[in-house]
């Protein structure tokens with residue numbers, strides 16, 4: 001499978017199954033597209049003959065012949081039209097141990113962000129609840145016990161707002177450090193925060209113990225404060241920016257990121273990304289809002305052309321700033337073309353419900369944080385001796401890009417690995433039916449990142 | 459090749475041989491969390 005596209009001055013081809021990315025000139029781009037559409041093999045004489053027939057008015061026959069020879073060589077080297085022979089990787093997750101856990105340390109929040117998928121921290125439970133340190137420790141035991149031979153374990157402190165229960169966070173971390181020594185494991189902690197309660201003491205602890213910290217901020221003040229506000233309606237921007245800047249600096253501008261959400265209210269979100277860059281942040285992620293039901297901030301299909309333009313505007317500036325030596329990382333444009341994850345990982349995706357689970361404040365286990373509170377998806381409890389719901393586990397384990405018809409034919413599949421399973425379940429009602437709008441944006445971002453690679457390789 | 463510049467090697471097939479150790483980070487694809495393209499992740503395989 002080959003995907004070709006033009007962006008600004010570049011003609012790019014992605015050979016999906018080998019992962020090779022080629023930058024072409026106009027002639028080779030036209031010829032490649034022609035051969036691909038017609039299903040012609042560049043090694044056959046017929047291909048040469050037909051291509052010359054097609055393009056003789058535009059291009060010189062010798063040049064065409066040369067291009068076809070080059071394409072044939074790439075094909076022989078499995079760098080174009082490579083076969084997809086990865087489907088054997090199908091039931092990889094079947095007996096996979098648990099290696100990552102999202103710990104819902106606080107189902108309470110001190111903000112009332114309008115788009116919160118977590119129901120402002122309550123996860124549709126109707127109550128605000130903090131996880132006890134005891135439950136957190138039992139969750140650590142559970143993780144170690146179910147992690148088999150995996151050494152690196154991840155734990156994400158999530159909410160609600162995790163800093164509202166920071167004493168428990170500290171106790172759980174120190175308990176996990178003991179387990180590390182006992183069982184020869186390595187815990188990698190992350191924490192996500194809205195910043196309201198972040199101060200020097202907490203930062204010192206976080207910098208010492210946590211591999212990553214996610215700082216929630218949406219961008220420009222008016223954009224942020226419109227949706228990220230307190231119960232009394234005041235915005236969070238002014239109180240969080242200084243401490244976020246300090247956090248970024250204290251971590252050497254690495255192993256953190258500021259993450260925002262864009263909605264229909266700020267379709268000009270490239271300005272928000274650049275605003276965050278102008279505030280001095282080097283690690284930035286700004287994501288499209290996903291909402292089940294239609295609201296006035298939800299993104300709609302008709303917004304896509306605008307969103308695509310915005311991604312292009314952003315990638316152009318992203319490249320320009322990198323070239324000027326004042327670059328920043330935008331999460332969605334970062335792709336490692338040489339040393340990225342292995343194909344097995346790319347096929348299997350997020351691993352929710354098998355490699356990755358979420359634990360609610362009361363110890364109940366769900367496939368991931370997005371399912372928390374949904375009775376239908378409850379898999380068990382860390383307090384039960386018995387195993388997690390086998391049917392649910394198998395259902396999630398069997399989910400990969402080959403189980404989804406849309407993904408099979410999608411050029412982005414080895415970059416995306418099948419999208420968010422929770423969105424598929426909760427919005428489309430089927431684990432194997434990815435959320436279409438998210439797919440469109442994912443594909444656009446993959447194109448932008450490949451463009452950035454080509455532009456920065458000059 | 460003067461008209462075609464290839465930016466990387468055909469790494470996907472190679473990765474099938476030594477891959478699958480599972481030591482890499484999980485990668486949530488959802489917008490509410492870390493949402494990354496899997497492809498920006500680091501491989502943690504020690505014998506790759």
Ligand code: SF4
Nearest residue numbers: 407410416418419439
């Ligand atoms: S973009 Fe959509 S169709 Fe393509 S691989 Fe991702 S989830 Fe599947």
Ligand code: SF4
Nearest residue numbers: 350368420422487488
């Ligand atoms: S199902 Fe979606 S939200 Fe859950 S871990 Fe996977 S990508 Fe993330």
